[in-house]
Amino acid sequence: MKAIALTRYLPITNPESLVDVELPKPEASGRDLLVRVEAISVNPVDTKVRSPKDKVEPAPKVLGWDAAGVVETVGADVTLFKPGDAVYYAGEIGRPGSNAQFQLVDERLVGRKPRTLDYAQAAALPLTTITAYEAMFERLGISVDGADRGKSLLIIGAAGGVGSIALQLARLAGLTVIGTVGRAETREWTASLGLELSIDHGQPLPEQLSALGHAEVDYVLNLNNTDRYWDVIAEVLKPRGKVCSIVENSGPLNQAPYKTKNLTHAWEHMFVRGVFKTADMIEIHHLLNRVADWIDQGTLKPTLTDRLAPINAAKLREAHMQLETGRTIGKLALIGWS
Numbered sequence: 001m002k003a004i005a006l007t008r009y010l011p012i013t014n015p016e017s018l019v020d021v022e023l024p025k026p027e028a029s030g031r032d033l034l035v036r037v038e039a040i041s042v043n044p045v046d047t048k049v050r051s052p053k054d055k056v057e058p059a060p061k062v063l064g065w066d067a068a069g070v071v072e073t074v075g076a077d078v079t080l081f082k083p084g085d086a087v088y089y090a091g092e093i094g095r096p097g098s099n100a101q102f103q104l105v106d107e108r109l110v111g112r113k114p115r116t117l118d119y120a121q122a123a124a125l126p127l128t129t130i131t132a133y134e135a136m137f138e139r140l141g142i143s144v145d146g147a148d149r150g151k152s153l154l155i156i157g158a159a160g161g162v163g164s165i166a167l168q169l170a171r172l173a174g175l176t177v178i179g180t181v182g183r184a185e186t187r188e189w190t191a192s193l194g195l196e197l198s199i200d201h202g203q204p205l206p207e208q209l210s211a212l213g214h215a216e217v218d219y220v221l222n223l224n225n226t227d228r229y230w231d232v233i234a235e236v237l238k239p240r241g242k243v244c245s246i247v248e249n250s251g252p253l254n255q256a257p258y259k260t261k262n263l264t265h266a267w268e269h270m271f272v273r274g275v276f277k278t279a280d281m282i283e284i285h286h287l288l289n290r291v292a293d294w295i296d297q298g299t300l301k302p303t304l305t306d307r308l309a310p311i312n313a314a315k316l317r318e319a320h321m322q323l324e325t326g327r328t329i330g331k332l333a334l335i336g337w338s
């Protein structure tokens, strides 16, 4: 089968950073599905894993943690899917990724593909959706069913991959959502997804929140630099407010203002269920199916803004380059094998 892989960790401008390879087609066993990958998406985790370092892989390593495709064969213990089913999933960080024509993935981490989306639109959703859903409805404990209707949520970095789905899920739960954007284009994009209140992350946040009548908020979802936003988050949260961060910090974080206001800080790492094989791993399957229903009902909009074709190393390097600017809007996907 065709795949895109690396053995060395090089700058993306080097043509050897991601290369076209031929690999044996894997075989499904246990609870694994073998999926014929039709489209893939890219996320900052791909560029972080691929980032330049001295390490050399003994065999080609396939990255990629977002795909949509068709179930080709199933392992003996599979109960949730059958060959021919259209699916979408992010998969597991520790296993060969989705940048390949065929991929093995545990059925509990897979959802049915939204019927109303094409493969590229579907591939753009899983990783960011799992992240946003878990961060808000599990880590922050916000009610998905509307019991927290009217409470306020500040999303830092609302226009990126995670922000574009997070703001929609938060509105669905009835929250008053304020999102940060840095440019006219991202303000326009988030407004097209339903965001009514936006502020500029290039300017101080507290003054802008006050001007909107939300000097303090109940929740913050921080989708950007945790170190940079740590102190201002404590400033704008209500006493006993809650924040969830998804980006690892690089320096020490001052706990004092968090203690003073009885704030709760939670981390979200969307690969946890797969990595630790938690007893509730199947919740990813339920979550992706629930989101597929919302998409098909028109309650949520797809977040894809750009598509590249075909799926090959040159196009994937182009996608990584775009991501590395830190300025992509919504999501980028690759579709079709050459």
Ligand SMILES: NC(=O)c1ccc[n+]([C@@H]2O[C@H](COP(=O)([O-])OP(=O)(O)OC[C@H]3O[C@@H](n4cnc5c(N)ncnc54)[C@H](OP(=O)(O)O)[C@@H]3O)[C@@H](O)[C@H]2O)c1
Residues within 6 Å of the ligand: 043, 044, 045, 048, 127, 128, 131, 156, 157, 158, 159, 160, 161, 162, 163, 180, 181, 182, 183, 186, 187, 201, 223, 224, 225, 245, 246, 247, 268, 269, 270, 271, 323, 326, 327, 328, 329, 330
């Ligand atoms: N822990 C997890 O499980 C998990 C899961 C997914 C992602 N992540 C991490 O979360 C981060 C975001 O992921 P993503 O997929 O949403 O990334 P992304 O799509 O690459 O985010 C791009 C967006 O970031 C915004 N941005 C740029 N500078 C900013 C700033 N100073 N403050 C706030 N926003 C800014 C840009 O908006 P403007 O153009 O409007 O400035 C742009 O639209 C990445 O670091 C990723 O690795 C973690």
